[in-house]
Amino acid sequence: MPRPHHRDHPLPANDRVRIVEQRVLADDWFVLKKTSFDYLHSNGQWQRLHRETYDRGDGATLLLFNRERGTVVLTRQFRFPAFANGLPDGMLVEACAGLLDDEAPQAAIRREVQEETGFRIDMPRKVFEAFMSPGSVTERLHFFVAEYEAKDRIDEGGGDASEGEDIEVLELTLDKALLMIRSGEIQDGKTIMLLQHAALVGLDRL
Numbered sequence: 001m002p003r004p005h006h007r008d009h010p011l012p013a014n015d016r017v018r019i020v021e022q023r024v025l026a027d028d029w030f031v032l033k034k035t036s037f038d039y040l041h042s043n044g045q046w047q048r049l050h051r052e053t054y055d056r057g058d059g060a061t062l063l064l065f066n067r068e069r070g071t072v073v074l075t076r077q078f079r080f081p082a083f084a085n086g087l088p089d090g091m092l093v094e095a096c097a098g099l100l101d102d103e104a105p106q107a108a109i110r111r112e113v114q115e116e117t118g119f120r121i122d123m124p125r126k127v128f129e130a131f132m133s134p135g136s137v138t139e140r141l142h143f144f145v146a147e148y149e150a151k152d153r154i155d156e157g158g159g160d161a162s163e164g165e166d167i168e169v170l171e172l173t174l175d176k177a178l179l180m181i182r183s184g185e186i187q188d189g190k191t192i193m194l195l196q197h198a199a200l201v202g203l204d205r206l
Contacts, residue, residue, distance in 0.1 A: 016040040020048070030056040055138045060109040061097035062124055062144040063194040064117065065174070067203050072177055073148060074191065075116055076168040077159070087187070093170065093180065095191045097141075105142040113146070117169050118157030121146040127197060132189060143194060145206050174198055 011019060018038040026032040033053050038046050064073035076093050083090025098112035106124055114120050124144040132141050159165025172180075177195050180186040186195070198206055 018046075025052065030054060052136060053138050054136055057099045057101070058105075058140045058142070059097060059099045060105045060112070060142040060144060061095050061190045061194065062109045062113055062121075062146055063095050063191075063198060064113065064119060064121070064146055064148045065198060065203055065206060066148055067206070070173050070175070070203060071171055072174050072195070072198070073117055073119065074170045074172060074177065074186075075157075076170055077165065082187075092188050093186045093191065094188045095194050097190060100142075106144070109142070109144050114154070114157070116157050116159050116165075116167050118153045118155040119148050120152055120154050121148065130193070141190060143190070143197075145194070145198070147206075174203060 011017075016039060020036040020038060022033055022035045024031065025034050031054070033055070034050065035053065036048065036050050039049050040046050065071065074093050074095060076091055078090045079087075079092045080090060082092055096109070096113045096116045098108060098115075100108045103111070105126070109124050110121055113124075124146040127143050127145055129140055129142045131137075132139060157167065157169050159167035174195070177186065178199055181192055181195060186192060
């Protein structure tokens with residue numbers, strides 16, 4: 001299994017941040033660093049702070065939708081961190097997503113969508129981007145939408161078995177997916193954001 005590539009993020013110049021020390025705590029599949037730095041507060045006082053950052057690379061996610069039928073395509077798969085944090089079966093319902101792995105966001109999400117769901121898409125449209133857990137994780141996630149039709153599904157999907165993926169593909173009405181957020185059946189943050197964006201804009205204008 002290839003090891004993900006991580007950029008050595010250059011820290012931006014900032015008059016309010018002075019890096020004192022940076023140490024790598026773990027460098028296995030992803031990279032965990034501890035940084036000590038001085039930070040200038042708005043009251044003019046400097047303070048020594050210490051933060052750990054987890055670098056797993058940037059990623060992309062996409063909501064497949066069909067205007068005419070009012071449906072969306074999501075996935076269900078086992079997520080060990082969710083299981084470890086008390087989700088009994090560890091199964092999360094999600095929008096397609098994956099790491100960029102040195103690809104442009106549009107290219108990466110096209111690859112991920114076909115791998116996970118079997119749908120081939122040509123023109124994903126970016127709607128926004130967000131830092132998903134900025135207190136500790138460096139990842140910036142690019143959010144896309146794309147319309148699908150039945151003819152666009154060229155295989156069964158299911159993910160990459162060599163990476164331990166066993167992905168179920170779900171087709172739901174948008175209304176049903178929104179009810180699943182309320183019921184707690186959908187707890188994945190990126191998916192909730194995309195579904196609520198679709199509800200706010202409307203599938204006919206997405």
